[in-house]
Amino acid sequence: QVQLEESGPGLMQPSETLSLTCTVSGFSLTSNGVGWVRQPLGKGLVWMGTIWAGGSTNYNSAVQSRLSISRDTSKSQVFLKMNSLQPEDTGTYYCARVPFDYWGQGVMVTVSS
């Protein structure tokens, strides 16, 4: 069945670069895109970006200058990299299969000195 699982460090320092991995199963990254959504603690959902089945990407302009989404189709993995982290980047990061019909369980990232 379709599954997505996020992984990455839980605690980051300000100004560092965040690297998250979304490992998928049950579908091919060349058939479906994957999006990343962030949720600050106790708050709502914010779309960050999507990598499409063809490999192209779209980013939220609010983080576009700091964000990069890529993939390794052979490993069924999608990567999120975001630099210049600030405390306001703290939250749970989810990956989801486009059309956002399946979601991972999320990974909590805290940015603090």
Place this chain on the structure above:
Amino acid sequence: DIVMTQGALPNPVPSGESASITCQSSKSLLHSNGKTYLNWYLQRPGQSPQLLIYWMSTRASGVSDRFSGSGSGTDFTLKISSVEAEDVGVYYCQQFLEYPLTFGSGTKLEIK
């Protein structure tokens, strides 16, 4: 950016009653292809969001027929008939007509 504005519920809602959640978009989500680019999600406490409704009114696979979506180009409603304990959580609408994709701020449902 398209702004999504959600209404509140008169919580708690008595079990077995119906509940309607409203969502308004700052721009029409009706595409020239006739489809309306609106999704509804439920996020239960401690869980990931779950897709309930896509294209404004199509139920996602496995979703109870107690959930129904309706609306126009800018005003939308998610109706839950006969609410149950498992319906507790926060409901989000989302537009996927334009980038950036945007979500409403969420509507919390509590059951009495």
